[in-house]
Amino acid sequence: MAAAMAAAASTATGASVRLSGGRAARGSFTGSTAQVGSSGTSFRGTGVAAVSSNVSARKQQQQQQQARRRVVVSPRNVSDSPVVAEACLDPDASRSVLGIILGGGAGSRLYPLTKKRAKPAVPLGANYRLIDIPVSNCINSNINKIYVLTQFNSASLNRHLSRAYASNMGGYKNEGFVEVLAAQQSPENPNWFQGTADAVRQYLWLFEEAQVLEYVILAGDHLYRMDYQHFIQVHRETNADITVAALPMDEARATAFGLMKINDQGRIIEFAEKPSGDALRAMQVDTTVLGLDAKRAKEMPYIASMGIYVVSKEAMISLLRNDFPEANDFGSEVIPGATAMGMNVQAYLYDGYWEDIGTIEAFYNANLGITKKPVPDFSFYDRSAPIYTQARFLPPSKMLDADVTDSVIGEGCVIQNARIFHSVVGLRSWIAEGAVIEDALLMGADYYETDAQRNELLASGGIPMGIGKNSIVKRAIIDKNARIGENVKIVNKDDVQEAARETDGYFIKSGIVTIIKDAIIPHGTII
Numbered sequence: 039m040a041a042a043m044a045a046a047a048s049t050a051t052g053a054s055v056r057l058s059g060g061r062a063a064r065g066s067f068t069g070s071t072a073q074v075g076s077s078g079t080s081f082r083g084t085g086v087a088a089v090s091s092n093v094s095a096r097k098q099q100q101q102q103q104q105a106r107r108r109v110v111v112s113p114r115n116v117s118d119s120p121v122v123a124e125a126c127l128d129p130d131a132s133r134s135v136l137g138i139i140l141g142g143g144a145g146s147r148l149y150p151l152t153k154k155r156a157k158p159a160v161p162l163g164a165n166y167r168l169i170d171i172p173v174s175n176c177i178n179s180n181i182n183k184i185y186v187l188t189q190f191n192s193a194s195l196n197r198h199l200s201r202a203y204a205s206n207m208g209g210y211k212n213e214g215f216v217e218v219l220a221a222q223q224s225p226e227n228p229n230w231f232q233g234t235a236d237a238v239r240q241y242l243w244l245f246e247e248a249q250v251l252e253y254v255i256l257a258g259d260h261l262y263r264m265d266y267q268h269f270i271q272v273h274r275e276t277n278a279d280i281t282v283a284a285l286p287m288d289e290a291r292a293t294a295f296g297l298m299k300i301n302d303q304g305r306i307i308e309f310a311e312k313p314s315g316d317a318l319r320a321m322q323v324d325t326t327v328l329g330l331d332a333k334r335a336k337e338m339p340y341i342a343s344m345g346i347y348v349v350s351k352e353a354m355i356s357l358l359r360n361d362f363p364e365a366n367d368f369g370s371e372v373i374p375g376a377t378a379m380g381m382n383v384q385a386y387l388y389d390g391y392w393e394d395i396g397t398i399e400a401f402y403n404a405n406l407g408i409t410k411k412p413v414p415d416f417s418f419y420d421r422s423a424p425i426y427t428q429a430r431f432l433p434p435s436k437m438l439d440a441d442v443t444d445s446v447i448g449e450g451c452v453i454q455n456a457r458i459f460h461s462v463v464g465l466r467s468w469i470a471e472g473a474v475i476e477d478a479l480l481m482g483a484d485y486y487e488t489d490a491q492r493n494e495l496l497a498s499g500g501i502p503m504g505i506g507k508n509s510i511v512k513r514a515i516i517d518k519n520a521r522i523g524e525n526v527k528i529v530n531k532d533d534v535q536e537a538a539r540e541t542d543g544y545f546i547k548s549g550i551v552t553i554i555k556d557a558i559i560p561h562g563t564i565i
Contacts, residue, residue, distance in 0.1 A: 125267035141188030158258030159195040164448030179266035182214025189221030202428035233366030262392040278384040279353035283346035286338035295342035328387035399548040468504030514551040523561035
């Protein structure tokens with residue numbers, strides 16, 4: 039964990055002030071000081087000392103000064119997250135909640151990115167991997183006991199988690215961990231994971247040993263930022279057995295999701311999987327019940343399940359062992375079944391950015407969304423809720439006579455006299471002179487090649503790692519360690535929408551060219 043914290047700590051330098059209460063709101067600072075009055079946010083810092091020779095007036099003066107206290111506030115306190123009240127959990131999440139992250143299936147819709155790795159291990163945003171999102175959300179939510187369940191191509195996922203989060207995440211009384219639980223056969227169950235509920239059931243013997251009140255069930259392939267403590271607080275306040283995170287939807291998007299209907303108490307009473315027509319309109323709900331304002335509620339009259347749940351420990355054990363011992367999936371079997379049984383299944387509204395990274399197109403758009411200006415779809419720069427990852431201790435990126443516009447560049451890159459526009463360039467990327475990168479996602483490399491190795495490869499007719507001289511890459515994904523030769527054009531010149539050319543080193547899905555990991559694209563190739 040120390041390594042992961044170090045990777046995110048560089049975004050929060052400078053002097054600090056401890057806050058007790060809410061986060062400081064934007065616009066509350068004037069110069070280097072802040073006047074704190076009756077705003078409801080209390081600061082502990084270097085207040086002006088109350089000095090008086092009149093002992094009888096000291097108490098009155100101290101009370102007056104408490105309202106006028108001035109502190110130095112660092113820019114470190116500025117946050118991109120909305121200012122919300124802090125959750126108050128008793129017992130707190132670090133002692134009472136277990137995080138369970140589901141690694142997903144084979145990831146066939148993300149192929150070839152999942153050819154050699156599990157879906158949660160797919161690189162994201164130049165420096166990160168998908169699994170860093172739910173793990174960081176847990177850590178930022180004070181949940182430090184985390185299991186990750188997976189069964190497909192888990193080697194790179196295991197390696198990343200062990201390097202990023204291996205050290206102790208808590209004290210000796212409250213030890214934290216991030217551990218991978220791989221699918222396994224046993225005398226009681228010779229099968230691999232058959233679905234989300236089955237995966238949890240197979241390790242239920244381990245989860246029930248944890249001295250916790252709730253389990254938070256998360257997906258390993260979603261992009262969003264959430265404080266789960268508020269999620270858990272609603273679960274406890276409503277005395278729910280299960281609480282489902284819900285996303286408000288308009289009619290245009292609602293047909294692609296599993297929808298839920300709630301009563302005036304926020305309790306889920308009905309489910310419908312991707313309804314349309316009259317069945318869709320029948321699923322309209324009053325989302326002001328969940329806290330949405332009237333205007334937004336009118337625009338977003340549907341709520342869709344995010345596939346994220348808080349489940350009470352006793353309810354989970356009863357549902358998976360006794361009530362639905364053969365059910366494989368939470369979303370389509372266990373939770374609708376629990377609702378039909380009369381269990382208290384509540385909805386929790388999340389009205390923020392959320393993306394299911396399930397397809398090549400969704401993955402491509404989510405990555406390029408972080409280059410959007412003036413405000414990206416998802417920000418990695420929120421100091422109050424950072425995204426952690428493996429600390430690689432790479433040098434700063436070096437750009438020599440390069441033209442870079444509206445792009446994100448990862449660590450340790452070398453870019454020589456190239457033009458990069460609206461792209462994401464992953465760590466250790468090497469881009470040679472004359473190259474043009476436009477609307478593209480480069481994942482970078484797992485290691486460097488020395489100048490001597492590169493020169494030797496070029497002299498022998500080989501192709502060094504990275505993007506070769508005068509090559510053009512547009513609307514494409516270049517997976518790690520790919521070797522793109524000189525004068526190559528990856529532009530989908532025939533506007534092909536779907537093509538599988540694995541032997542040639544690439545696929546085309548939704549018109550996006552994806553170069554396979556470790557692929558070699560010869561000099562002069564045109565795709």
